[in-house]
Amino acid sequence: MIEQIGIVGAGTMGNGIAQVCAAAGLPVVMTDISDAALTRGMSVVSNSLERLVNKQKMTDADRQAALARITTSTDTAKFSTCDLVIEAATENEDLKVKILKDLCAKLQPRALLATNTSSISITKLAAATDRPDRFIGLHFFNPVPLMALLELIRGLQTSDDTHAKAEAFAKRIGKVSITAKNSPGFAVNRILCPMINEAIFALQEGIATAEDLDAGMKLGCNHPIGPLALADMIGLDTMLSVMEVFYEGFNDPKYRPAPLLKEMVAAGHLGRKTGQGFYSYGK
Secondary structure, X not given: OOOOEEEEOOOHHHHHHHHHHHHXXXXXXXXXXXXXXXXXXXXXXXXXXXXXXXOOOOOHHHHHHHHHOEEEEOOHHHHHHOOEEEEOOOOOHHHHHHHHHHHHOOOOOOOEEEEOOOOOOHHHHHHOOOOHHHEEEEEEOOOOOOOOEEEEEEOXXXXXXXXXXXXXXXXXXXXXXXXXXXXXXXXXXXHHHHHHHHHHHHHHOXXXXXXXXXXXXXXXXXXXXXXXXXXXXXXHHHHHHHHHHHHHHHXXXXXXXXXXXXXXXXXXXXXXXXXXXXXXXXO
């Protein structure tokens, strides 16, 4: 039974996961490398919950109770009582492996370990741990509090018991889960990211403006947001990392990252988080 959650990373994904877990009544320990990062993360959670109160989707008492369930620390030893620890660090394989290896010594033997990666091999990450049978991919979608889906990814070593507990956890926090096999991009990003990459190729080739490409997909395909605006929301550096994983993993030129995507990342135009991507955000 999963009763206490640990989260590595207080950034966009980490604080979003912390919010939904705490709002569902689960105690959460959230760590990051600095107090400043934790303060920023908690500020995002507080503001997000406040918006729910203002929309009358949550009472102020429930907001305060959710905030009280989140403990923050720069010390991962605080995970010693957690039943499930979710790594939600930057999409970088070497960093994730280092974090996961370090975590193993801090966790109780029966604890489950998970990663929020959107593209890196679950089997490979599991092999870096001392509990590959109790390791699983939990791919949340951004923004976590609003997106209903939780994609579960089984590595070669993931046990049926671990998968069943992950399904129960998804239901407990109000998410709908789907299960995907361990393959680059899993299920959703296998479809989504090449589509975004193709939109970048279309922009690069002058097929249409960014605004018209996005309007075409919104109005012609009923997408709630255009692919280029979505790329800016995801982060162009993250998009590039994912496409590079695809390109290497499948050894297929159809997954090559668009040269314009590489140029944007090289220029530091990463989307919303830097104030400039395919659109400007006034930062």
